[in-house]
Amino acid sequence: MPSVAIAGAGLVGALNACFFAQKGWDVSVYEFRKDIRTMKHVQGRSINLALSQRGKSALEAVGLREYIVNQGVPLYARLVHNKDGKTFSRQPYGKPGEHIVSINRRHLNEVMITQAEKSPNVKFFFEHKVKSVDYEKKQLVVQCTSQPSRIPTFGTRAASQDHAEIHVEADLILACDGAYSAVRRSLMTIPRFDFSQDYIEHGYVELNIMANNNKFAFEENVFHLWPRGHFTLIALANRDKTFTVTIFAPFSEFEKHMSTTEDVLSFFEENFPDAFRLLGKEHITETFNRVKPQPLVSIKCSPHSFFDNLVLMGDAAHAMVPFYGQGMNCGFEDCLVFSETLEEHDNDIASAVRAYSEKRVNDAHTINDLAMYNYEELKDLVNRNSYKLRKKFDTI
Ligand code: FAD
Known part of the structure; x- marks a missing residue:
């Protein structure tokens, strides 16, 4: 089976692990934090999130929709x-x-990690910080912040291990390491990579x-x-x-x-x-x-795919202001769209990776713009008569 290395076990990384667990791939996930299931307090962003249809459809595909919706x-x-x-x-x-x-953000994240881990082909490496991507060698550079590291186990191959720094190879690399993505940072010098x-x-x-x-x-x-x-x-x-x-x-x-x-x-x-x-x-x-x-930061970049084997997803690709309640939902949809694209391309990683970016960048930019527009709406426009009038005739 092919192997996938995922940077970040946040909402999007954990859901991606569920998708690839289901496909039977060898999955390894590298997460900077400790295992949140063992932590008393988890620092981070909003305590709760609004889950919409976009996110529900992605959860449905990994069999978690009903359970999660009933927990909300x-x-x-x-x-x-x-x-x-x-x-x-x-x-x-x-x-x-x-x-x-x-x-609840924490509960949702924990449920997805536990669900992915039920598959013997999935391993989470907590307290493993992704430092960069070595794109010539197609490797993730990971630093273990607790000793000893459990890498390598299976699936992804540790090409070399120098002190606590590990070079991880995989057939596919998914960067789900959030708005300040270390993977994205190491791609910044690539010609024609747009970023704002x-x-x-x-x-x-x-x-x-x-x-x-x-x-x-x-x-x-x-x-x-x-x-x-x-x-x-x-x-x-x-x-x-x-x-x-x-x-x-x-x-x-x-x-x-x-x-x-x-x-x-x-x-x-x-x-x-x-x-x-x-x-x-x-x-x-x-x-x-x-x-x-x-x-609050808004990030756009293009493309989302690189070197036939690397994809940016979730906030790493399109962090957006929270006023449309779509950051996580859009990240969940990324997972679903990529999974479907792989199937459409008979699991040919290179062609799916290329097609994904073509499909996804415009949609991500559009949701990002809508989030910025809703920023205006929530703070002010909902109070205006013109808005109330318009809303009266809206079907949704
Ligand atoms: P993150 O959730 O940031 O996860 C990234 C993960 O990667 C983390 O676990 C992090 O520890 C890890 N990581 C980071 N760097 C490294 C590294 N170098 N190596 C290894 N691991 C690393 N969205 C909605 O859809 N609905 C809402 O109602 C909503 N409300 C929001 C309210 C607020 C106030 C904010 C700020 C955001 C809100 N969002 C909402 C957006 C949502 O929080 C994000 O879009 C979502 O968390 C993105 O998930 P992600 O997995 O891409 O990134």
């Missing part, structure tokens, strides 16, 4: 909270019954609303939104009856209005009075003392 909270509409803290407007996502699903990176002026901070007597503090089956012009607050329910609440605002706004305890409390009280009451002064103060606003 369905969201049927946006609920826009007005500034008085008492009135709302409801914007359904689609026809009755159509919904997206709020999913934009940090938007907004950052984000995550907070929590606790369960109220073991009940949801707000209506759970909607996406809560407090659009306030150039900043916005959102909240998504979790299965444990808490809400993950995220404020998106320009860094200048964080500095100007949220840098002292007094300021941040009056900012929340004035702009999001109903959320303010449920978040509580203590929690807001503690969070803003502990965490700094995180940046």
Whole structure:
């Protein structure tokens, strides 16, 4: 069977491992972090994510759709909270019954790793940092950050092992190592490789609303939104009856209005009075003392495929701002599209790798642009009458 080496065991790397486990390939996955299933706290981005049809279809192909969807909270509409803290407007996502699903990121990632690992042909190497790709030799350069490394085992062949640095060969290399991809970085000098990176002026901070007597503090089956012009607050329910609440605002706004305890409390009280009451002064103060606003980056590149055996996928290929809720969903679709492309090409790796990029780059750029557009919409346009009017006549 052919071998595939995957950089990164995040959402897209873990799903790719499930796809190739199913195909019976020899799969090795190199992940910088420890095994998240053994960790108490996992640092990283958003606690929960909105899973949409795009992502569900990919999960379906590896038999995980039903299980994952049942572990989430369905969201049927946006609920826009007005500034008085008492009135709302409801914007359904689609026809009755159509919904997206709020999913816990860590749980989703763990389920996919465990699912892939059920196949004896799949091995995860945690605490293995991909440093670069040696594209002349078609090898991943991996550094083991815990001793001793368990490489080589099977499938991928360790071409040489120098101290903790290992050169891994595989028939196919999939770079799923996120927005700051080490694999992509080592491709930067390749002629005609286009790359662009934009940090938007907004950052984000995550907070929590606790369960109220073991009940949801707000209506759970909607996406809560407090659009306030150039900043916005959102909240998504979790299965444990808490809400993950995220404020998106320009860094200048964080500095100007949220840098002292007094300021941040009056900012929340004035702009999001109903959320303010449920978040509580203590929690807001503690969070803003502990965490700094995180940046948001949008990345486009082209092509996504190289040397007949290397593909960039997920955020490594197309990190996008989170306002369209499509970063992970689009990454999941990458896995599905590549799997189907391999089948269409009778598992001929070189021709599938070439065809994939041709198919995928424009779609990825388009979703990236839509995400940027929705950034405008969520923070402001949903409040405008023209939008409300348009939404009334939308079928979706
Ligand atoms: P990542 O999730 O970043 O995973 C990359 C993995 O590679 C990690 O495990 C990392 O440790 C590992 N890694 C990194 N470097 C190396 C290295 N050198 N060697 C080995 N391993 C390495 N998307 C949605 O679809 N819906 C949403 O609702 C949504 N909400 C979001 C909210 C926020 C605030 C943010 C910031 C993003 C959101 N996204 C959402 C986007 C989503 O988080 C990403 O698109 C998704 O995580 C991409 O998955 P990935 O596997 O490509 O990258």
